């Protein structure tokens with residue numbers, strides 16, 4: 259059920275700027291809120307305000323130490339470096355608002371006073387108001403909320419808001435908080451510098467700890483990460499009458515903007531993504547920094563960032579970069595020794611170097627019927643293992659002769675809990691579900707009509723989009739990520755078992771030799787409109803997606819492809835797309851009949867055993 263329109267309480271006079279925040283920020287912000295539709299959730303507030311806010315003048319980026327020292331709290335466990343950075347740069351006239359916020363101090367007596375080495379409470383937190391902007395508006399709901407929460411600091415003015423307290427700096431390290439004036443980089447008072455140093459490393463440690471905790475606590479909730487909400491925000495947006503202030507509008511616009519730039523977006527990691535800040539440039543584009551760039555950013559403020567912490571943090575996570583395409587040659591601005599963002603495991607095509615082929619397990623059987631029997635046993639076991647591990651079994655089917663072979667015995671296997679199966683398609687023709695060319699129809703006829711897989715667990719191409727293969731691919735990408743409960747922008751979804759065939763030309767799914775789709779390294783689903791094998795328009799999983807699977811199983815029988823199979827398995831001929839399938843973590847299996855395996859020499863078939 260798509261979320262009800264959100265009416266984010268906008269306090270009187272608060273700022274209304276149209277701003278479509280890059281989706282990953284909305285996503286990061288919303289993904290940990292208990293209920294993405296909860297308007298009180300700090301993340302939605304922050305995301306919404308961020309979305310509402312547009313730089314209207316050359317902005318001053320929040321000095322990183324300022325963000326490091328505004329710790330997260332149970333209100334914002336993602337660590338307010340992210341929240342603060344989500345606000346990106348603020349126009350000069352917002353400084354006073356932040357100034358007033360700076361002087362807020364939590365009542366928590368267990369807070370370590372800044373400057374204390376290590377401090378007793380590593381969280382060293384200042385509770386983040388639900389909205390920085392609101393806090394500055396006397397009498398605003400958030401200001402009243404903060405007042406009601408008994409914040410010390412500024413005297414409560416008549417409107418219940420908070421007026422700035424004397425700068426804590428004047429009271430020395432004993433006062434927690436931050437200079438009420440944005441420090442001019444490089445001209446820090448010694449005391450502020452040491453406080454900032456201490457605060458920064460504590461903030462990193464604390465938020466890092468929090469991040470892991472949050473990931474642990476919320477990992478089960480990730481399955482309902484608001485991709486569902488997000489992917490329907492668009493429709494909600496329409497349903498919401500397109501109210502320009504609705505979060506749906508924001509998200510919808512952000513989603514549109516994001517999808518237009520998707521090929522340029524990677525995302526920040528789930529654990530440190532909130533810590534490696536993204537800082538907005540004056541033109542609203544987002545510059546997300548990886549560790550080296552972050553250090554550069556910090557040093558540009560004349561502050562000596564705790565390099566190790568950031569470097570460790572960054573290198574400790576398998577994260578890639580959010581590069582805003584509007585920034586253009588940002589990469590060229592990086593230091594020569596700049597570590598390149600970690601790319602998704604690619605097929606090695608870009609480098610022309612054949613990837614280390616995962617050691618394939620090759621099985622051969624006297625007949626196609628015995629291949630089918632072995633597949634039945636293999637998939638039954640794979641299904642049981644996956645369901646035991648994570649409560650479901652996700653499997654992707656190719657078309658051609660594969661479904662019939664796979665289903666021949668499996669469809670009658672009563673030991674398999676099909677209710678926990680999620681069925682995807684390694685590739686699909688852009689045709690209606692009833693079309694004879696449809697792989698969905700083929701798998702439905704061979705298997706689905708015989709077993710009890712819930713219909714909403716069969717993820718098929720959107721019939722509404724079969725006329726637009728590009729959009730059909732994007733939609734399938736979202737559907738797949740939604741069904742697998744993962745983050746479209748963080749990591750490719752992991753499918754437990756991808757079943758593939760090959761053509762005589764070495765194509766697999768709808769990745770054909772000499773076609774650009776094989777080069778795709780950042781999308782999980784792509785499209786083709788000139789398939790050498792009819793029909794011409796298809797969507798297909800990409801090499802990174804295939805190589806992220808837990809198991810990839812090639813099924814080839816009939817003998818007509820024995821030379822092709824030899825080229826792939828023995829020769830690792832990189833001109834053949836199927837030769838680029840090498841799961842980085844998972845297993846690679848070939849189920850062949852003897853007629854197909856007869857030419858193999860370097861990789862003789864092994865005895866089949868589960």
Ligand SMILES: O=C(O)[C@H](O)[C@@H](O)[C@H](O)[C@H](O)COP(=O)(O)O
Pocket residue numbers: 656657658659660685686687697758759760761765766767768791
């Ligand atoms: O949709 C498709 O056409 C298939 O996914 C395709 O990649 C198929 O697996 C091979 O062409 C092998 O087909 P056969 O097994 O029928 O030879």
